[in-house]
Amino acid sequence: RVPAISAPRLRPDDKRYRDRLHEIVMAAIGYDTWGRAYPRMGNNADLAAGHITRGIALAYDWHRDLFTPQEQEQVRQVIAERLPCLLKGLYGDAFWARGYEENHNHVSVTGLGYCGIAFYDEIPAAPEWLAAARRNFQNVGRHFSADGSSVEGASYWTYGMQYILQYIEATRPIIDSEDIYNLPFLKSAAAYRLMVSTPGFAGNVPWGDAVTHDWSGPHHILHRLAAQYNDPDAAWLAQNLARPLRGGIDELGLNLLWARNAPAPGDPPAALDAR
Numbered sequence: 001r002v003p004a005i006s007a008p009r010l011r012p013d014d015k016r017y018r019d020r021l022h023e024i025v026m027a028a029i030g031y032d033t034w035g036r037a038y039p040r041m042g043n044n045a046d047l048a049a050g051h052i053t054r055g056i057a058l059a060y061d062w063h064r065d066l067f068t069p070q071e072q073e074q075v076r077q078v079i080a081e082r083l084p085c086l087l088k089g090l091y092g093d094a095f096w097a098r099g100y101e102e103n104h105n106h107v108s109v110t111g112l113g114y115c116g117i118a119f120y121d122e123i124p125a126a127p128e129w130l131a132a133a134r135r136n137f138q139n140v141g142r143h144f145s146a147d148g149s150s151v152e153g154a155s156y157w158t159y160g161m162q163y164i165l166q167y168i169e170a171t172r173p174i175i176d177s178e179d180i181y182n183l184p185f186l187k188s189a190a191a192y193r194l195m196v197s198t199p200g201f202a203g204n205v206p207w208g209d210a211v212t213h214d215w216s217g218p219h220h221i222l223h224r225l226a227a228q229y230n231d232p233d234a235a236w237l238a239q240n241l242a243r244p245l246r247g248g249i250d251e252l253g254l255n256l257l258w259a260r261n262a263p264a265p266g267d268p269p270a271a272l273d274a275r
Contacts, residue, residue, distance in 0.1 A: 022066045025059045028052050029078040038095065044082040045089035046096075046108060053083065053111035054166075057118035079115055080123050086112050087125075090132055100136075100143035101151050103160035109136045110163045113171055134175055137167055141183040148188030153210025154196045158218045161189065162254070165224050181228055190225040190234035193218055194269060202242040219245045220255035223262040232266030239265050 028034075035048030060067070060075055067075065086108055090097055096104035109132075116130025144150070150157035164180075172178040180186065196205045203212040219238045226234035238259070245251055 018063070018066055021059055021063060025056055025067070025075065026071065028056055029075055034082060041089055041094045042085055044085035045094050047104060049082065049086055050108035050111035050163075053079070053086070054114045057111070057114035061114075061118035076119065076122055079119060080125065083112065083115055083123075083129060084125065087129060087132060090136060100140045101160075103152065103156045103163070105136070106140065106160040106163040106167075109133050110167045110170075113137075113167050117171065117174060130171070130175065133167065134171070134177060137164065137177065137180060140164065141180045141185060144183075144185035146184035146188065148185050148190070148192035150192075151208055153206065153208025154193065154204040155206075155210040155213065155215045156208070157193075157210075158214040158216040158221060161218075161221050162216050162251070165221060166254070169224070186225070187229060190222055190229075190231055190237065193222065194233065194237050197237070197241075200242055201237070201240055213243060214246055216247045217245055217251050217255070220251055220258050223255060224258040226263060227258060227261040230263050232263050233269045235262045236265035236268060238262070240268075 031052075033043040034052045035046050036043050037046045056075065056079065060072075064072065088094075090109060090112065094104070094108070096102045096108065099105050112129045113133030116126050116128075116133060119126040120130065150160070152160070164186075168177045168180055193204075196207065198204060198212070204210065204214060206212050219241065222234045222238035225231060226238065245255055
């Protein structure tokens, strides 16, 4: 088998968590569609599909034992029917197909990549999903500005950036996605978020399609970047933002996970990024 996405293990006595996880997955595959969209895109080809497919892939890859053989077949059947919609979107049907700086691209294609891993040996099309996601995120890296900024502004930057990082972290034990960390836009990403901070680190400048606060985190993003680049400035910013972490259980969980390997915060940054 393809190695699993790095997985936390539920203990056998964690029945309420196991039951809830099983319930959510079976409910999700029972939905008529994972999002309706523009006529050319069709259903199952945008943000909702990206979120749901990523979640199903994680649950199936980490805790397949929660599902009976019949339920596993149900999951595979629904995934096999709907993931081609995401793939067609990436191949040109979706408005985000060449929108390499758009959060719609990052979220949707992350779901494609996760399913490429989780179902690699069980659905014939899955290797293509993983390969297509890899090519997409290489293009994402080439299109982002070298200073780490986003044309969508800081708010959507946080939403898309967390999915870029999740894609890399999920696939780096299996394919060569780690090389994306060598690109300038990620090396400068934490400095960009520092640069757009408002006084007192209470919010961000509303440049681009942005409001005055982050949509997601950004503490977890900063901790992952701090760990990757051994950057005490990024760690300092993560721990000195005036607003609490924004988002839901995903962001809280990722912050706990990614903060573990971040370096200790340094002194307050003395200068903004040179750009």
